[in-house]
Amino acid sequence: MEEPSQDRREIAFLHSGEFLRGDSSSKVHQPNESPVEDHHEPSIKEVDFFAAKSQPYDLSHDELNLVNSRLETSSDDGDDKTKTQIHRLKLELERLHEENHKLKHLLDEISESYNDLQRKVLLARQTQVEGLHKQHESIALEDRRAMEMNNETPATTLKRLSPDDVDDRDLHRGSPKTPRLDQSKSTTNHGEQQNPHDQLPFRKARVSVRARSDATTVNDGCQWRKYGQKMAKGNPCPRAYYRCTMAVGCPVRKQVQRCAEDTTILTTTYEGNHNHPLPPSATAMAATTSAAAAMLLSGSTTSNLHQTLSSPSATSSSSFYHNFPYTSTIATLSASAPFPTITLDLTNPPRPLQPPPLLLSQYVPAAFLPNASQIRSINNNPHLLLPNLFGPQAPSRDMVDTVRAAIAMDPNFTAALAAAISNIIGGDKENNNNNDNNKVDEKSGGSSNGDSPQLPQSCTTFSTN
DNA sequence: CGCATTTGACCAGCGC
C-alpha cells in the first residue's frame, strides 16, 4: 500500500525538478511523511491553489507535500513557486494526455470488438444460408455426377465439377460480366458456385413498372442501351431489352413492352442492382430495386424461403403463381419461379382519398412474414415506403398517389401479399392449384393465355430473384 | 467517324 504512493511521490518529485537543484532535504524526509501528517502542515493552504485547480484525485496529497516541503526549504522563493506551478501543470497535462490516450485506445478496442461481433453475426447468418445451399448442391452434384459418369468424358466432368463452371460458360457465351437470368433458374440456381458477389441467391432485383405512357420507354434517370428486341409470345408488341450503360459491367437490365390489350400501357421491368453511383433522378427507381432486393434478402435468410427458392420444385415455372385479384389490385406480391413478385398497378386512375404514407410491411400480416426478425429490416427500410418508390421524374405524381391511395384502401392488396408470402414460405405446388382466375403469370401460364401474355392487365410487377 | 439501334443467330431451359 505504501509502495504506490511512494513511487508517485518520487515521480512527482522528478517532474517537479527538485532533483536538479540538488536539494535533497525534501526528498530525504518524504519517506517519513505520512498523509495524515501532511494534512497537519499549515503550508498546505499555500499550495491548495494548485491542487484545487487541477488535481482531481489523491495524487495531490503526496505531490502537495512535495511542493510544500520544497516551499518550506526554499523559503519565499517566488521563482520556485512559479516553476513548481509550471511543472505541476506539465505533470497534469501529461497525465491527461495519457488518460486521453488510454480512453482512445479503449474506444478503439470497443469499436473493434463491436465490428468483430457484427462480422461474426453476419458470418453465422451466411453460414446458415450456405449450409442450406450446400444441402441442395450436394444433391444436385450427385445427380450431375451420375449423369456425367454415363454421358461425358473425364475432362468434361472435371470441368463441370470445377467451381468456375458457371463463369466458364459465361465466357464461352461471351458475356462474362452479365450472368444470365436463365442460370439462376437452371441447375446453377444454387448460386454458390459463382463468384462471391453472385453467390447470393437473389443477387438481382426485378422491378416491373406498368404505367400509361406514349413514350417508348420511361425516363427513370438512368442511361440505357438497347441490346435486343424480341417478339414475345401472345403479344403483338415487341419486347425491347436494355442494359444500363452508366457504368461498365453494371448488371442492371430492363425490358420494355407494351400491353397487348392496351398499347398505352407500358411495362418496364428492371432487374438487378446498380453497381455505381446514381444521379438523383435515378435514385428513386434504384431505391425500388434495392427495396425489392432487401425484402427478398430478408426472406432469403430464412430457411423456408431459401429452400423454397432453391429447391427444384421452386424452379419450375409454375410453382409460384398465385391468384391475385389484379382487376382491383394496385400492388401485389407474386412470384414467377424462382422470383417472388410484387405487383403494382399504376394504370388505375387516382382515388380522391390520399392516406398518409404506408409501410409495405404494415399490410403484411405477421403470420405471413417469413421471419419476424428478418422482416424487421423491411419495416425499418425507408425505401419500402411505397410513395418513395418513384422519384419526381417517372412515373408521375399521380401514379404515386394512385399507388398510395389504392394500397391503403384496397383490402385485396393485403390478401395478395399474404398469399404471395405464404407461397414463398410454403413453396408448395399446391399453392398454384386453385388460383387460375387471376394468375400473375409471366411465363407458362401467361404464355398460354392470350389475354395476359406477360403481365396481368393492370398490374405492376415487382419481382426479385 | 463514333455511337446507338436493329436484327438475325445462337444458346439454354423447359415442356411435350
Add this chain to the structure above:
DNA sequence: GCGCTGGTCAAATGCG
C-alpha cells in the same frame, strides 16, 4: 429428343 421460347450476342445499319 425435338421444338418452342426467352434472353443475349454481335455484325450490320442508321444517324448526328
